Amino acid sequence: MEAWDPEQLRTTDPATGLRAVGALHRLAERVEAMHVAEARRAGWSWEQIGDALGVTRQSVHAKYGKRGSDV
Numbered sequence: 001m002e003a004w005d006p007e008q009l010r011t012t013d014p015a016t017g018l019r020a021v022g023a024l025h026r027l028a029e030r031v032e033a034m035h036v037a038e039a040r041r042a043g044w045s046w047e048q049i050g051d052a053l054g055v056t057r058q059s060v061h062a063k064y065g066k067r068g069s070d071v
Contacts, residue, residue, distance in 0.1 A: 036064045 011017045032053070039049050046065065050057040 033064065036060065040064075 009017075009020070011020075036049055036053075039052070045057070046061040047057040050060040053060060
């Protein structure tokens with residue numbers, strides 16, 4: 001695996017940097033939702049998911065528990 005250099009993300013244009021950060025946040029949200037749904041299908045409890053994400057079971061349930069078929 002190739003080493004990652006955070007300097008590659010440096011830009012002098014704040015608009016470019018902030019758009020990149022926003023895109024990364026949106027991507028992280030989609031990836032999280034996908035894995036929460038998979039964990040629920042695999043029978044994981046909200047507490048297990050919260051522990052894996054480093055948040056409380058209440059917060060992860062509030063975020064994902066009301067979506068359609070429990071996710």
